[in-house]
Each structure stands twice: as structure tokens, then as C-alpha cells.
Amino acid sequence: AQSVAQPEDQVNVAEGNPLTVKCTYSVSGNPYLFWYVQYPNRGLQFLLKYITGDNLVKGSYGFEAEFNKSQTSFHLKKPSALVSDSALYFCAVRGPRYVDTGRRALTFGSGTRLQVQP
Amino acid sequence: DSGVTQTPKHLITATGQRVTLRCSPRSGDLSVYWYQQSLDQGLQFLIQYYNGEERAKGNILERFSAQQFPDLHSELNLSSLELGDSALYFCASSPSSSYNSPLHFGNGTRLTVT
Numbered sequence: 001a002q003s004v005a006q007p008e009d010q011v012n013v014a015e016g017n018p019l020t021v022k023c024t025y026s027v028s029g030n031p032y033l034f035w036y037v038q039y040p041n042r043g044l045q046f047l048l049k050y051i052t053g054d055n056l057v058k059g060s061y062g063f064e065a066e067f068n069k070s071q072t073s074f075h076l077k078k079p080s081a082l083v084s085d086s087a088l089y090f091c092a093v094r095g096p097r098y099v100d101t102g103r104r105a106l107t108f109g110s111g112t113r114l115q116v117q118p
Numbered sequence: 119d120s121g122v123t124q125t126p127k128h129l130i131t132a133t134g135q136r137v138t139l140r141c142s143p144r145s146g147d148l149s150v151y152w153y154q155q156s157l158d159q160g161l162q163f164l165i166q167y168y169n170g171e172e173r174a175k176g177n178i179l180e181r182f183s184a185q186q187f188p189d190l191h192s193e194l195n196l197s198s199l200e201l202g203d204s205a206l207y208f209c210a211s212s213p214s215s216s217y218n219s220p221l222h223f224g225n226g227t228r229l230t231v232t
Contacts, residue, residue, distance in 0.1 A: 034220065043120060043208055043223030044161075051218055090161065105151060105174050106221065108161040 002027040004093045006109035013081045014117050021076040021112045023091030032094040033074045034106065035065055039087045047089075050074060061085070081116045088113050121145065124209050124224035132232055136197040139227045141209030143190055149173070149212045150192040151221060152184055156205040167192055168214075199231045 004025045013019045025031055032051055036044040048059025055067045065076045074091060091109040121144035131137055143150050152164040154177075163176035167186035178184075181199075186192045196203060206228050210221035 032218070036223075041225070043122070043210075043225045044221075045120070046220035046222070049218075049220060105163040105166055105176060107163065108153075110160045 002031075002093050002107050004091050004107055004109040006089075006091055006112045008112050009110075010113045010115060012115045012117065015083050016080050019078050019081045019085070019114065019116070021089050021091075021114060023074045023076065023109060024072050025074060025091070025093045026072065027093050031074075033065075033067065034092040034094070035059065035063070035074075035076050036090045036092060036108075037087050038090065038111070044090060047076070081114075083116050083118050086114055086116045120222040120224060122209060122211050122222050122224035124207075124227050126227060127225070128228050128230075130230045130232065131199060133199055133201060135199050135231075136195065137199065137229065139194040139196070139207055139209075139229075141192045141194070141211075141224060143192070143209075143211030144222050147211035147213050147222070148190065149214060149219075150186055150190070151210040151212075152178075152192070152194050153208040153210065153223075154205045155208060155226070159205075161208075164194070196229070201231050204229055204231045 034049045035047040038044045048057050050057045050067045058064045063078050088111045090111050092106040094106050123142040125140045148169045151166045154162045164178040165184050166174040170186050181197050184194045206226045208226045210223045212219040212221050
């Protein structure tokens with residue numbers, strides 16, 4: 001079965017410093033990988049996705065993610081953090097087309113709370 | 119604003135009761151997904167509908183059911199409610215059932231069972 005792990009419950013970073021939020025995955029075949037962000041009392045918002053192609057994916061709000069097949073990782077990064085980036089971040093994986101019906105939907109990680117200090 | 123509308127925003131009810139959560143997808147989206155978010159279980163996929171038909175089923179209890187209507191809005195019915203059903207229930211939509219399509223989430227319905 002597909003799964004995704006976010007090893008850090010919380011990441012603290014100072015404003016202006018680079019940030020990394022870690023994600024590793026397990027899936028049969030080629031993974032479809034996503035990052036979402038959740039602000040308080042709001043639904044999840046799509047940030048970026050990796051389907052195929054370039055291992056470095058650029059997304060919304062200056063975020064990017066690096067796909068590493070050998071390490072089965074898809075870490076979220078930003079060169080310079082903003083206080084407004086403070087939120088809950090979710091990594092998600094979707095199984096490829098040939099996986100049986102029960103595994104077609106997104107499987108989310110447990111989430112990582114990003115706290116950016118001024 | 120994602121364009122996905124969920125009602126009500128908050129719901130407080132007693133154990134044993136039945137409630138209905140409603141979701142209107144983004145205009146043009148054919149797929150609707152339901153997720154449950156709780157502190158101990160995280161974000162759990164419940165069920166997906168595509169153009170009125172059930173497409174995938176996840177960790178949905180037998181006490182829960184859903185449907186998607188011809189106008190593409192969806193309802194999630196929760197019955198014989200238990201304290202453990204208290205959670206945030208999200209609806210999401212996408213244009214198709216394609217794996218490439220990001221999901222667009224509503225702001226959720228917070229259910230409190232007392």
C-alpha cells in the first residue's frame with residue numbers, strides 16, 4: 001500500500017533563512033507526489049506536484065520541492081522563509097493508474113507545522 | 119477561495135444522531151472527494167465520486183454513506199454518531215479522476231459529537 005512519512009512534527013526557522021520540510025514515500029511504481037499547505041481554520045491549498053520530468057519542481061509562493069527517486073524523498077524547500085509561511089504542511093502521494101481501486105486517492109502524511117520566527 | 123463550498127461550517131450534535139454534510143464542488147469539476155481530519159488519525163480519505171458514480175473507497179465506516187447528485191453536489195451522511203466521529207470533514211474536488219489533477223479543498227465542516 002502507498003504511504004508517506006513526514007518525520008518532523010514541527011520545523012522552526014528564522015525569517016529570511018532557508019527552510020526544508022521533509023517527506024519520504026512508499027508506493028508501487030512511479031509516484032505522483034504533492035505538497036499542500038493548511039492555514040488555521042482553512043482547507044488545504046495545493047502548492048506543487050511532481051508527476052514526471054525535472055526532479056526540481058517549482059510551485060506557489062516561492063516554494064519548490066526536490067524529487068529523489070533513490071532516497072524515495074520529496075522534500076519541500078524555500079530559499080528565504082517568511083513569517084506568513086507559518087502553517088501546517090502536508091505531503092501526499094497518489095498511486096499510479098494501474099493500482100487497484102482502493103489506492104487511487106491521495107494518501108497524506110501526518111503533517112509538519114512550520115513556525116517562522118521574525 | 120478554492121471555489122469549493124461546504125455547509126454547515128460547524129455542527130454540534132449528540133451521540134446516536136444522524137447528520138448530513140453538504141459539498142458543492144468548483145464549477146466544472148466532476149470529481150468529489152471526502153476526507154476526515156482528526157488529531158489522532160490525521161487526514162484520512164473516505165470516498166470519491168466521479169460524475170455521480172462511486173470511484174474509490176477508503177477508510178469509510180459502514181455508518182457513513184455518501185452520494186453525488188446530478189448537479190454534482192455531494193452529501194456525506196453520518197449516522198449513529200459516536201464521540202470518536204468528532205473531526206473536521208473536508209470535501210475536495212478536481213476536474214476529472216486524473217491523477218495529475220490537484221485537489222481543491224473546501225474549508226471543512228467541524229463536527230462535534232457530545
